[in-house]
Amino acid sequence: MARWTTLVVSGAILATAWIPAAWAQTTPPAPTAPPTPDPQVQQDRRELRRDRRDLKQDRRDIRQDRRDIVGDKQEIRSDRKDIYSDRRDLRQDEKQLQRDRAAGNTEAVKKDRAEIAGDRKDLRGDRRDLYRDRKDLQSDRKDLREDNRDRREDRREVKHDKGKLYRDKKAASAK
Incomplete structure (x- = not known):
């Protein structure tokens, strides 16, 4: 019995001495200054x-250029429609002028000539708009190509x- 008592008491003493020492070993090290970052990495x-x-x-610019190209194509389409309708109006006015001349109606002839002049002016304006829109389309396509080139270059740099x-x-x- 004395042996058991000695064993238990010595075990308890050993445990009380060893457990705090074990906890002391697992505590984290004292905080130190963070390592200085490498300037080259920064x-x-x-x-x-x-x-x-x-x-x-560059991606934003490309999207905007594509939108501009679509808009220019729509403007070209509407300009062509305007030119078509102006040419139709001009033909109708010329036919009306021929009818009024044949009828001998001088007042209507003057009015028809004024309408023809107005229609020709509208037609020239619409053609000018069409040429301008075609030019805008070409410049937008050129911008798109340049932006694509920039994007590829930036992607290589990344x-x-x-x-x-x-x-x-x-x-x-x-x-």
């Missing part, structure tokens, strides 16, 4: 953010900067 991150921002802006950042992070962690 620079790479800034470049990557800037290139991604440029890429996003990929390059990602690789550079990875290499610099790896080099910084090896130090």
Whole structure:
């Protein structure tokens, strides 16, 4: 019985001495200053953010150019319709002029000539609008090609900067 008592008492003493020592070993280390970031890694991150921002802006520009192209095509379509209707009006006025001449109605002939002059003026204006819209369409297509070129270039820069950042992070962690 004395052995058991000695064993239990010595076990209790050992446990009271060992448990706090075990807890002391598992406490986290005292806080230290955070490691200073590598300036090259920071620079790479800034470049990557800037290139991604440029890429996003290029995508926005491309979407806007595509919208402009669609709008220009619609304007060209409406200009063609206007030209068609103006030419039809002009033909009708010329036929009316021939009828009024044949009838000998001088007052109606003057009125018909004025209408023909107005229709020709409208036709010239619509043709001018059509040429201007075609020119706008060409310039918008040119802008789209330039923006696509910029987007491809920015995408290459982003990929390059990602690789550079990875290499610099790896080099910084090896130090």
